[in-house]
Amino acid sequence: MRASIFWCMALPIWYYSLFGLRKGFYFSALVMALSAAILFTRADTNLYMPYRTLFNFSLVYIAIWLVCHLYEVQRRKVSSFLHSLALQDALTGVCNRHALENDFALIQKQFIHIHMLLIDIDRFKNINDKFGHDIGDAVLITVANILGQSKQVQEVYRLGGEEFIILLKNMDHQQxxxxxxxxxxxxxxxxxxxxxxxxxxxxxxGISSLQPEQEFNDFLRAADEKLYQAKREGRNKVCF
Ligand SMILES: Nc1nc2c(ncn2[C@@H]2O[C@H](COP(=O)(O)OP(=O)(O)OP(=O)(O)O)[C@@H](O)[C@H]2O)c(=O)[nH]1
Incomplete structure (x- = not known):
């Protein structure tokens, strides 16, 4: 019985990998308390043996538990960093197209009135040509910041190049x-x-209004058509 309890030392490895950080911690603590109690009560009658066995068991168990815990904390950090990298535009720090498609799928289920604003910087190529790519990049970052300043805007997405998207929820045509x-x-x-x-x-x-059952690509295409109407009509313009 006393020997088999040492197999419990392997349990934190299973708990952390199967149940994650929080449950892994609680289950490991529970196993340690139970094992320690069993060891203590079932130990040899020799006066010092229960304490020595308990001390050795606890020491090794805590060392394994600590390694598992630190490993899981580190794994979570790396995983959330990679997740944010996958959804973030590297230059401006706003969300990227992948995040937009994810968010759209969620928002579509929660709201009826959704509008897409497709925002394109006019003659941006001239900025790059005249002032250089670095200044062009700085302009993109500033534009992204300005777009995010409105109270109505929860998230700004960069579609690529000099195009940004904002989704507005529960607002009427006028708003x-x-x-x-x-x-x-x-x-x-x-x-x-x-x-x-x-x-x-x-x-x-260019602005489009989400139609019932409309797919993301059709919603985007409708905003794109309005954007090109705004470009054709002389730029610096909003087309609905
Ligand atoms: N600096 C910088 N430039 C970029 C980036 N991505 C795309 N561009 C540039 O953005 C420019 C887009 O130019 P066009 O698509 O011709 O559009 P435009 O000059 O804004 O003209 P209109 O949209 O018709 O008003 C190109 O010169 C691209 O090289 C980027 O991350 N940084």
Missing amino acids: VSEEAEKIRQAIEDETFHSHQEDIKLTVSI
């Missing part, structure tokens, strides 16, 4: 138009900086 116009105006009012001169920018915004 969505006003919000898009605020964004357009905020970018127009901002002064971006380069080493040589100040830069003024505008954005064009």
Whole structure:
């Protein structure tokens, strides 16, 4: 009986790998308490033996438990870091397209009225050509920050290049138009900086309204069509 209880030392490894950090901790603590109690009560009659056995068992058990716990903490950190990397745009720090598709699937189940704002910086190529790629990058970061400042905006997504997306929930046509116009105006009012001169920018915004049973790609395509209408009509414009 006393020998078989030493097999309990392997249990924290199973608990942490099967049940994760919290349950792993509690189960390991429970096993340790039970094993220690059994060892203590069933130990040899020799006066010092119960204490010595208990001490050795506890020492080894805690060492194994500690290694399992630290390993699981580290594994979780790495896993959440990789998860955030997978969903984040590396340059601007906002969410990427993968995150957008994930969030859309969730939001679609929870809300009826959903609008997509597809925001594209006008003539962004000129910024890169005239001021260099670094300044172009800095402009993208500032634009992403401005987009995230509105109270109505929970998340900003970068679709790629100079295109950003915002999803607005539970707002009517009028409110969505006003919000898009605020964004357009905020970018127009901002002064971006380069080493040589100040830069003024505008954005064009296409808006689509989610139709019942509409797929993500069709929702995006509808916003894209409106965006190109805004571009065709002279840029610095919101099209619904
Ligand atoms: N600096 C920088 N530039 C990028 C990045 N991604 C894409 N671009 C550039 O963004 C530019 C997009 O140019 P276009 O698609 O021609 O669009 P545009 O010049 O904004 O013109 P319109 O959209 O028609 O108003 C290209 O020059 C790309 O090289 C990036 O991460 N950083």
